[in-house]
Amino acid sequence: MTDTESIEIFSVIRERRSIRNYTNRDVPDEALRAIIAAGIQAPTALGLQPWQFVIVKDRDLMQRVSDYCKPILVEKIGEEARSGTEEFLAALKNPGFNIFYNAPVLVLILGAREAVSSILDCTLCAENMMLAAWALGIGSCWIGSAALVQQNPDLLAALKVPDDHQIVAPLIFGYPGPLSPKAVRREPRITWVS
Numbered sequence: 001m002t003d004t005e006s007i008e009i010f011s012v013i014r015e016r017r018s019i020r021n022y023t024n025r026d027v028p029d030e031a032l033r034a035i036i037a038a039g040i041q042a043p044t045a046l047g048l049q050p051w052q053f054v055i056v057k058d059r060d061l062m063q064r065v066s067d068y069c070k071p072i073l074v075e076k077i078g079e080e081a082r083s084g085t086e087e088f089l090a091a092l093k094n095p096g097f098n099i100f101y102n103a104p105v106l107v108l109i110l111g112a113r114e115a116v117s118s119i120l121d122c123t124l125c126a127e128n129m130m131l132a133a134w135a136l137g138i139g140s141c142w143i144g145s146a147a148l149v150q151q152n153p154d155l156l157a158a159l160k161v162p163d164d165h166q167i168v169a170p171l172i173f174g175y176p177g178p179l180s181p182k183a184v185r186r187e188p189r190i191t192w193v194s
């Protein structure tokens with residue numbers, strides 16, 4: 001059997017984890033370009049490549065997005081009352097909490113509304129980007145909560161999101177602080193049909 005321990009891509013996939021604790025070190029534009037270059041290698045339905053990218057380094061704007069999304073999230077999560085959300089709900093109620101974990105950069109992957117498979121295509125792109133970032137020593141986290149900003153035309157304009165695109169993947173990037181342990185994966189149920 002192939003020894004995947006020693007193949008780099010397997011170790012990047014195994015070791016990547018969502019980072020919610022960042023140092024203040026800026027992510028160089030060159031690294032962001034390399035991460036996006038990896039993203040766009042993802043497969044897309046019909047080869048449409050239906051994405052655009054917005055790179056946000058404006059911390060005030062990120063704070064405004066966070067401030068806008070937080071109360072909406074508190075209401076939504078409160079209504080749903082799903083187990084496992086208690087800790088996040090408590091964090092959201094803390095005025096000092098920022099949904100972007102004070103990361104130095106936010107990248108929005110935008111999907112063309114007219115493309116047949118925009119959301120899936122951009123999601124594949126996002127995983128490529130998070131893995132490429134990890135390989136460069138850069139942490140990331142998908143901040144799904146930030147997609148709520150789509151309800152706010154002023155913030156969408158400030159983020160330069162065109163009308164014919166939607167935000168599919170809001171990803172934060174930055175150099176990690178001390179690493180938390182990797183979230184344990186359940187054994188997958190695999191059915192072999194032969």
Ligand SMILES: Cc1cc2nc3c(=O)[nH]c(=O)nc-3n(C[C@H](O)[C@H](O)[C@H](O)COP(=O)(O)O)c2cc1C
Nearest residue numbers: 016017018019020099141142143144145146182183
């Ligand atoms: C679609 C999606 C939305 C997510 N939204 C958030 C979010 O709003 N805030 C957050 O802290 N993490 C978010 N995450 C990260 C997940 O919590 C994380 O991937 C999961 O707990 C597994 O942990 P790992 O990435 O460290 O392996 C999101 C992940 C995905 C795929």
